[in-house]
Amino acid sequence: MSKIAWIGTGIMGRSMCLHLQDGGHKAAVYNRTKAKANDNVEKGARWCDTPAEATKDAEFVFSIVGYPRDVEAIYFGDDGILSTLSSGSVVIDMTTSEPTLAVRIAEAAQEKGASALDAPVSGGDVGAREARLAIMVGGEKKTFDRVKPLFDLMGQNIQLMGPAGAGQHTKMCNQILIATGMIGVVESLLYAQKAGLNQSEVIDVVGKGAAGSWSINNLGPRIAKGDFEPGFMIEHFVKDMGVALAEARRMKLSLPGLALAHQFYVAAMAQGLDKGGTQALYRVLAKMNGGE
C-alpha cells in the first residue's frame, strides 16, 4: 500500500481519491475549500493546509483542480507541490489542462529526480463515482506501469498515449469531437421541432444508426424534455475548448468547426448559462432562431 497525496477534492476528485482510500492506500488531502474534503477525511485521510504539506511524504501525488491557472498555482506556487516533492516520487495531474503546462510540470519533476504523468479523464461525476473513467495518459512507460494499479481503482479504459502532454492532447481530441458534435445535435433537434416532428421519436430512430452518438442518445432526450441541468458545465467546457484552440493555434492548425462551437458556447455564457449543462447550447440556437 502506498502513501498518496490528493490535491483537489471537488466533485470528481473526491470520488477518485475515495477509490484509492478504499483500495487501502493512505491519503493526505488538500483542497481550497476544506469542507469539500470531509468525505475523504471521514474515511481516514489526513487533512493538510497546503499542497506542499500533503506532498511531503507521498510516493504518488495526484491533482485534479479547475483551470490551468489553478494547476500552475498548486504546482509552482508558494507551498506548491514542487516545493516538497521528493526524489523517486510521481506527480499525476488529472485536471483537463494545457499540454504545454503538462510538459513544464514533467520537466520540473525531473529536475527533482521525480517523474510526472498527465492523465485527464472522461466520464464525468458518474464515471468517477462508479470507477468507470477513461484515463488518457502522457508520460514515460515505466512511470505509467508504476501508477497503473492506482488508475485501475478509478477507471476502466486506461491508455498511455505518448510522452508528457499526450494525455492532455488526447483529451483535447475528445473535447473537439464533443463540441462540434453538439452543434449537430442541437441543429438536428431544432430542425425536428420546426418541422413539427416529435424530438424524442426522431432521437429514437436516428440514434441507432450512422447518425448515432453518445451525445444524441444521452443529451438529446434531456433537450427534448427541456432539462438543461449540468452533467458537464458549460463554463468548464469553454475552458477546454479555449485550451484546444490555443494549442491548435500554436501548432498552426485551423479548426473552424471547433471555433464555431466555442463562439456559440461563449454566447451561452453571455446568456447566463455558465453553469448549465453542455446541452444548453440548444437554448442559444433556439433563441437565435426567434425562440425562447
Added chain:
Amino acid sequence: MSKIAWIGTGIMGRSMCLHLQDGGHKAAVYNRTKAKANDNVEKGARWCDTPAEATKDAEFVFSIVGYPRDVEAIYFGDDGILSTLSSGSVVIDMTTSEPTLAVRIAEAAQEKGASALDAPVSGGDVGAREARLAIMVGGEKKTFDRVKPLFDLMGQNIQLMGPAGAGQHTKMCNQILIATGMIGVVESLLYAQKAGLNQSEVIDVVGKGAAGSWSINNLGPRIAKGDFEPGFMIEHFVKDMGVALAEARRMKLSLPGLALAHQFYVAAMAQGLDKGGTQALYRVLAKMNGGE
C-alpha cells in the same frame, strides 16, 4: 402476395427489391440503365420500359432514385408513375428527397384515389443488402400499416414519423447530425496527427465514452488508414445537405453548423472528391492546413 412495381434498381434499390421478391411478391421493375436490373430480372421480375408500364397493374409502387429532379421525372414526367397509377394503390418514395416534393406526390396520389408514403432510409448498401435499414416514414397511419409488412422485409427500425413529408424531414435530422459530426471527427483526427498522437489509439480511447459516435468508430479508422473509398458518396451527401438547408431556409431556421459542413463538402467536390466517401472531408481540412 402483392403485385409491386419497383422504380430504381441502383445499389440500394436492387437489394431492397430482391428482399420483396424473396418474400414472394411479384415485381415489375424499371431503371434508367437496364443492366442494373439484371439481378432482379434473373430472380423473376418483369422488366418494363417505363415507370408507367411498371405501375399499371401494381398495388404498391416503390421508388428509390438519385436526386429530387429524378423523383420529379419518374412521378410527374411523361410515362411517369402518376400517369397510370390506379385507385386504391400506394406509392412509396424511398429516395432521400425534398419534404415539399413528398407532399406534392401525396396530393397527386390522392387525386387518383391512391395513397402515398415518403420513406427514406438510413443504413447504406450494407443495410440494404442485409435488410437492416432504418426506414423513416411520412404519411397516413392506415397506409403505413398496409405497407409495414413490406418494409419489414427490408429493414429493422421502421417508424411512422408524421404526415406526408415527415419521413423526409426525419432523414434531414439524420443528415444534419452526420454532417456536423463529421467536422468534429475530422478536426479531432487532424489535431491528433498534428500533436504526434496515433490516430487509431485516440479513436480507441475516445470512441467508447461521451465523445463516441458511429462516425468516429466506423469512419475514423478508415481515415487513420487513409481509406477514402465511399460507404456513402460525397456527391449524394451534398445533395442531402442542400435539401436540408433549403428546407431550413423555407422554415426560417438558421443552421450555421450545417452550412459550414456543406461548404466544406462543396470544397471536397472542388477538389474532385465527388465520388469519395464522406470521410474524405479529412482531405479537405488536411489540405487547408498545409497537408496533402
